[in-house]
Amino acid sequence: GENVEQHPSTLSVQEGDSAVIKCTYSDSASNYFPWYKQELGKRPQLIIDIRSNVGEKKDQRIAVTLNKTAKHFSLHITETQPEDSAVYFCAASKGGGFKTIFGAGTRLFVKA
Amino acid sequence: SAVISQKPSRDICQRGTSLTIQCQVDSQVTMMFWYRQQPGQSLTLIATANQGSEATYESGFVIDKFPISRPNLTFSTLTVSNLSPEDSSIYLCSDKTGGTDTQYFGPGTRLTVL
Numbered sequence: 001g002e003n004v005e006q007h008p009s010t011l012s013v014q015e016g017d018s019a020v021i022k023c024t025y026s027d028s029a030s031n032y033f034p035w036y037k038q039e040l041g042k043r044p045q046l047i048i049d050i051r052s053n054v055g056e057k058k059d060q061r062i063a064v065t066l067n068k069t070a071k072h073f074s075l076h077i078t079e080t081q082p083e084d085s086a087v088y089f090c091a092a093s094k095g096g097g098f099k100t101i102f103g104a105g106t107r108l109f110v111k112a
Numbered sequence: 113s114a115v116i117s118q119k120p121s122r123d124i125c126q127r128g129t130s131l132t133i134q135c136q137v138d139s140q141v142t143m144m145f146w147y148r149q150q151p152g153q154s155l156t157l158i159a160t161a162n163q164g165s166e167a168t169y170e171s172g173f174v175i176d177k178f179p180i181s182r183p184n185l186t187f188s189t190l191t192v193s194n195l196s197p198e199d200s201s202i203y204l205c206s207d208k209t210g211g212t213d214t215q216y217f218g219p220g221t222r223l224t225v226l
Contacts, residue, residue, distance in 0.1 A: 032213040043204065043217040044155065089154060095213045097143065099170075102155045 006103030023090035135205035
């Protein structure tokens with residue numbers, strides 16, 4: 001069935017360093033790839049998304065890249081700050097009425 | 113994006129009882145979903161709440177345990193029935209507006225079953 005694998009499960013970086021989270025999806029028909037940030041005790045918040053007709057998208061310190069051939073997509077956070085510490089979930093969807101499949105999550109720690 | 117609210121935000125229930133969670137969206141949305149998130153885990157889809165018809169359940173979730181209502185385009189309820197400690201979790205509703213794929217989440221309901 002549809003599956004999204006996410007790595008690593010835990011990531012610890014020093015403040016100011018970059019963080020990269022990688023995901024792989026199984027359904028080649030997937031065309032929408034959102035990323036969510038979930039702080040402790042809070043709801044998941046959409047932070048960036050990308051569609052299959054785009055290879056890269058940036059929003060300030062956050063960027064997402066997509067390789068459709070390899071069915072890989074990645075989240076890049078530059079100049080990390082302590083407030084970036086959270087759990088990040090990648091997801092994939094075929095859009096429209098199809099459900100969204102979530103990765104297992106990456107717990108990011110940014111050390112001051 | 114639509115503003116999503118949930119009630120209650122948390123509850124402690126005795127085993128064998130039921131809890132009904134309400135989800136309200138401030139604008140009409142096409143699709144509403146119910147998720148479960150166990151501590152330290154990802155989001156697991158329970159069902160898609162369909163307006164005016166029965167919900168569509170994912171594998172491992174059944175209507176008798178998780179009855180869902182969606183009487184209109186802005187409101188849905190999830191009932192967790194015959195509670196056991198294994199049902200202790202966070203339950204989140206989510207919406208998707210027609211014409212977009214973007215999905216937003218409610219604040220969640222933290223359920224503890226004793």
